[in-house]
Amino acid sequence: MLRINRENLKSSHQLIWFVIDFVMLGLLIVNLTFIIWDSIYNFIAVQNLLRDYVPALQSAYHPIHERFIFYDILFVAVFLAEFVVRWAYSIKAKIYDRWYFYPFIHWYDLVGCIPVGSLRFLRILRVISIIYRLHQYKIIDFTDTRLFRFVNFYYDAFMEELSDRIVLKVLSGVQEEVRKGSPLFDRIQHDILFPRREMLSDWLSGRVAMAAREGYVPNRGALRAYLENRVDQALKQNHELSRLKYLPVVGPTIQDTLENAVGDIVANVVHQVLEDLASTTNHAFIEDIVNVFLPDRGHAPSEPEENEALIRLILEIVDAIKAQVKVKRWREELP
Template sequence: MSNVTAKLKNVVATPLQWAGLVWDFAIMALVAANLTLIVFDSLFAVGPIADAIGSLSPGFRDWYAGTVHENFRMIDLYFVAIFATDVLIGWAVAAWERYYHRWFFYPFVHWYDVLGCIPLAGFRWLRVLRVFALIVRLQRMGLIDVRRWRVYAFFKKYYDILMEELSDRVVVNILDGLQIEVRRGGDLPQRIVRDVFQPRKRHLAAAAGERIDRAVSRTYDANRDEIQAYVGGLVRQAVEDNAAIRRLERVPMLGGYVGRTLEEAIRDAVNSVLDGAVASLGEPEFQDMLEHIADSVLDMLADEEAEADPQLREAVIEVIDLLKEQARVQHWKDIYA
């Protein structure tokens, strides 16, 4: 109770604000009483219910039937008069304090208050919105925190479930339409290449080059000895199969030495080329080459005059299938498990 009082002192500073808050609570109490009376009178109009009330308390039934039920419209008009007065006072205060851009905005913003003053069955229930409006106001003032209420948690749970299910259905229907458009030969694949990939081709090429450099360098460093041994075997086999080198080895005294030296030189040269090729993957020249390749491929795929590649079309359809599968995931089950 002390916490509520402290909050009231912080947010309600002037007598006018206190009077407005008290008036709002009084109106909310009148709305609750009015709606309770409407519900009870509607039930009393049902014969079996009136008879059941009469069996429990004949005196109350006779009093209510003659005093309240017969004069229900007039009693409701008293409530309407109070609610209409509240609307006029609120309008005057809003115009005086310039709450809205124009003075005549008030009845449009508080349309539920205006329509709730109409003494017809369909409009009377709009008066309950006044209660929700006051709750929202108290929430903004920091006097209450509806997020801690069990009823709020209950309705929020099923609201979140409903919104997620509806949004998932909408997303899946939209994606179905996209797939139909792609299958009919729409230009969506070319637009994806042109509007999504082409503006990012430099970054995509850089990312691809970085990953190629990292993957090849890691693999080559871990298996360098095996790779060089394999290359040495290939060089040895090539030297043995080469007729000119075989003739050179037949030269007396120096032939074998020259052949072995030539084989070692070729093996060392090939290994050096491999080392240099792996080391050059991080150089700007390799990035430029990848960018040129990406540029050529993307230009070809985005060519509007040529028919879209069937594989590109199928790839887009499969991507949409993945999006639909993700949209069907019911995340609310994880949240409210």
């Protein structure tokens, strides 16, 4: 329901103008209702229908219909008077840079005052401007009305559907250009990805370090036990190593010592690798990997397989973007 904020209305320094806005809003609603009714009454079938069922109404309104222009001009005279007063006030208050800017900015007020045909319905723009002005000054809040929520919901749904189709069409065009080997592929590779190698290295280094810290450090003991167990099983299945147990006296001891040593070495190597990845020392390693995928312009990959791999990567990225674009947010708001 539309409510009037009386506190903001009383505390406003433009109370007189807001009162005029409310008066003009009421006159505009009456005038537009009058115009719509007269347009309906203009049909002979409607006149005959009223003559048959409501003759008193027909006989009372018919003289008004014949002098419709005169009555409409009375409304127009009030609208023009209000327009001139506001224009004079804008000149006095220096609201605009030039005195003649007001009629150009508020052109719909003037055009709507022309009492000819469909131009009269442009007065609805004046209604919208008044409501918007009152809403802007927080005198009324039409966003809390059911009508606004209904219209706004379907407007957002329409705009989302329209924009999604446009974006999908553009992305599909980009994919087609990349498949054909257009200059777009070289621009993505040399002008977009290559200059940002350092940024990509920093980002990947940070992500790898975070993944190693969160995934490895809390499970260090379990991972070490798993590695030692797997190495122990692998060594027991090794035929050459199993022959050591046949050595007299020291054979079983050498076999156990070797198994423990290999397991410990593997666990320590993996531990050190993951520790390095979890620290900032992984940056040089990640940077080398990025440089392999994004070499200098003079050493760009010329192998078809390498180009094809990069093309597939770009296409998959675009596919992921298209899949996200296809998500209908407005449907999530449906009850």
